[in-house]
Amino acid sequence: MSQKLRILTPVKRVLDYALKPRVNKTQTAVDIAGMKQSLNPFDEIAVEEAIRLREKHKDRVEDILAASIGPVKAQDCLRTAMAMGADRSAHIEVPESEAPEPLAVAKILKALVEKEGSNVVILGKQAIDDDSQQTGQMLAGLLGWSQATCAAEVKVEGDEILVTREVDGGTETVKAQLPIIITTDLRLNEPRFATLPNIMKAKKKPMQKLKPSDLNVEYKKSFELLKVQEPPTRQGGAKVGSVDEVVAKLKEAGVI
Amino acid sequence: MSVRRVTVLTGAALRQALPKVQLAVRRAFARQVGVSCRSLHSTRPLFQHETFDPATIERESDEVDVCIIGGGPAGLSAAIRIKQLAEDEGRDIRVLVLEKAGEMGAHTLSGAVIEPRALNELFPEWRDNPPSPLTPVKDDAVKFLTEKGSFPLPLPPQMHNEGNYIVSLNHVVKWLAEKAEELGVEVYPGFAASEVLYNEDGSVKGVATNDVGLGRDGKPKSTYERGMEFHAKLTFFAEGCHGSLTKQIVKKFNLRKGIDPQTYGLGLKEVWEVPAENWKEGHVSHSLGWPLKKDTYGGGWMYHFGENLVSVGLVIGLDYPNPYLNPYMEFQRMKHHPMYADVLKGGKCISYGARTLNEGGYQSVPRLTFPGGVLIGDTAGFLNVPKIKGTHAAMKSGMLAAEAAVKALASDAPGAIQLYDYETSIKDSYVMKELYEVRNVRPSFHTKLGVYGGLLYSGIDTLILRGKAPWTFKHPSTDAAATKKASECEPIEYPKPDGELSFDLLTNVARTGTNHEEDQPVHLQVEDWVKHAEAAYPDYKGIENRFCPAGVYEYIDDEKSAVGKRFQINAQNCIHCKTCDIKVPTQDINWQVPQGGEGPQYTLT
DSSP: OOOOEEEEEEEOEEEOTTSOOEEOTTSSSEEOTTSOEEEOHHHHHHHHHHHHHHHHSTTTEEEEEEEEEESGGGHHHHHHHHHHTOSEEEEEEOOTTSOOOHHHHHHHHHHHHHHHTOOEEEEESOOTTTOOOOHHHHHHHHHTOEEEEEEEEEEEETTEEEEEEEETTEEEEEEEESSEEEEEOGGGOOOOOOOHHHHHHHTTSOEEEEOGGGGTOOOOOOOOOOOOOOOOOOOOOOOOSSHHHHHHHHHHTTOO | OOOOOOOOOOHHHHHHHHHHHHHHHHHHHHHHHTOOTTSOOSSOOOOSSOSSOGGGSOOEEEEEEEEEEOOSHHHHHHHHHHHHHHHHHTOOOOEEEEESSSSTTTTOOOOOEEOTHHHHHHOTTGGGSOOSSEEEOOEEEEEEEOSSOEEEOOOOGGGOOTTOEEEOHHHHHHHHHHHHHHTTOEEEETOOEEEEEEOTTSOEEEEEEOOEEEOTTSOEEEEEEOOEEEEEEEEEEOOOTTOHHHHHHHHHTTTTTTSOOOOEEEEEEEEEEOOGGGOOTTEEEEEEETTSOTTSOEEEEEEEETTTEEEEEEEEETTOOOTTOOHHHHHHHHTTSHHHHHHHTTOEEEEEEEEEEEOOGGGGOOOOEETTEEEOGGGTOOOBTTTTBOHHHHHHHHHHHHHHHHHHHHSOOOSOOOOHHHHHHHHHSHHHHHHHHTTTTGGGGGSTTHHHHHHHHHHIIIIIITTOOSOOOOOOSOTTTTOOOGGGSOOOOOOOOOSSSSOOHHHHHHTTTOBOOSSSOOSEEOSOHHHHHHHHHHHHSSHHHHHOTTOOEEEEEOTTSTTSEEEEEOGGGOOOOOHHHHHOTTOOOEEOOOSTTOBOOOSOO
8 A cells, every 4th residue: 555645845935036136235135125025936836746746646645734934924925835725834933034044944844744744845946045955955864865856757656756857967767765855846847826716715724833943943043144246247248240350359358 | 301401521621611610600609608709808718729618617706795906005995994984883894805916016106205195084093104115205396307407497386295205106005905904805916807797787796807827829728727706796996097997897888978088198117226425315306398399298207215215207198299209218318317317326226117197187087986886096087187196086086985885885775886975975075176176287288389388377277277267178189099190200319228327128127027927818909910010000100119118019020011010019028007008099909917916016116
């Protein structure tokens, strides 16, 4: 008998992908005050994948739990996840000023996994604000579980999971045993829209409100952010009319 | 037994006949649902050979007492007022607000200096926890600009801003939305109402949100979801200037019979962070004259607010005659005038956007009530042009409609509700009284004397006659009809943007944060792009490309075209300003809502 799947989908609230980030005046952080924040696109794909797994393997998926570590507003993202199809959610509240670091997040998620008895964790490969690409891997290390990152396709066969991963040279298919951490890449699926009827129903789904101390995790910062600055502005190029001109310009630049 | 002749088509004959067969099927379908197949639908019905017809899927529906379309100042004020009155009377009234922007306030753009009159009535203690930024106006100035210089103009009484505040309307709307939710209003951003639903007796039954997940060809994709219906005893249309559903309602109930057409202006705005030495907190200045010529109504503004922030922009009356005029480029070159350049120099532009606004005033306000609903806010058009303020009027109209609604909902009378009380109360309120007082100012600019005639007359009307003149000027025509042919006008050469004070269009469009999914039906509905190019290009030489502040419309060289140009609509750039629907001389662009949650994501506007 194949194991039942209890899926955890952690999600992160980040600056909307269509908005241009700006550095604040003191050059210590990205200024997101008043700008729209939404669900990290990779995490949205993760939630979608969890729901598709349930649609494909109806009886095996016992529970889909969405979780988020962040300030109070992160609850909006959890409601979106529930509107897409997650059964319930957990919000682990941390102060707004302290952006969670990957290792701290991984430790909290480990505690949550152990508390909820999850055996599959699907999350985005990276968050679009810090692009760390570390949380999934760190979580696998802390738990000692299989990991399949940058997934482009996920297939469940009994107690084995086949994941096709995006790698530099192309794609690679790995076979792993449960329990497993999967991090999603863009090509995995196209997330569904959270429809209005579902959003209205999601308001009634349960949401746990926790603090890191409730999970016996000491939440502290390991890094100090020294400086944030914008990349150098792109210098205009110059159009040249002939090959001789190209050569002359290159000589001028000291390249040849 | 009768013999029925059946024609079987195969091969080439089938291919030839297929379009006719499709047309017959299309007509039969249209007859069945009772619509003319030539009319442009809200949610585009799918005619081509699809395997299933999504229009046949039943939509989920929900019942509410009041459904409000549009979560801006008017819509939210109405919702809040209803809940406040319901609480006072111990009643339970279900109010729902549908907003097409992904987040409340994301599509809201305005100068803005607001008169707190309506806000004081709605929340007497709003100053205890106000929206931010909030900057009281300290001083006012009006200048007439020449190319390099300027001279001051006397301030008309309407433009004294004592007691008023410079705000980011986008932030005020967010603040109002939070207050509304605290009172129990159901606010749903990210859902666009695209279709009005009618009862059998022709009254408004409610609205439906649009289907999402349709491909560009109109066929459902894997993410297809049917929209949802909301049935309401009363539907408030608060879509803002030139609302798309309002356009249909006005036509259906003939709300403009005997009333002047609405005229509009296009406001283009940027928000800048400027060096502290250039910034004067609470300073409000307006300019007339350069770069606009005497035949074009409009003026610029500059407000110092927040912390080292400056709101700068230009409003141009859309009745401008010259199709070569490019409002965006006029705005960009205006910033090079010393009045603006001296402030903006060394600063950084952090936001850009544009939106049309009403200029018709008193003469253009349509009938506001119809069976099952009302029009509130700018979608009806209460903006006071000389004051350059419409927010307080929009909010007040929402509040008056709310009061009438609460009274009407208390009665159990059968049949559709028509809020006649609202029409009366708004006429008696400062909303219409203000508009009446300044009714002759804007139309006085329509004469051959252009700006000079207007300024002269307005001076007399506001300072001496104080609006009590025994006459009322009319608006001679719609903005689209006021456009002259390109052959009768001079092309305008605009200086290239320098990248520091002025910017090229696409750089600025990126600052709006606008985005639409590419694979969806084009929401700027033009029935035939080829025919449009043939009809519009020879006379107007690509006016659409110039009036759109987001670069949506393009005429691309194409040898195969009869006019040498191919018309292209880049719907993704759209910032929902509605200029095209208003100004296109051929009046064949129908602006319809795209998928909910898309469009601009304005910051600090």
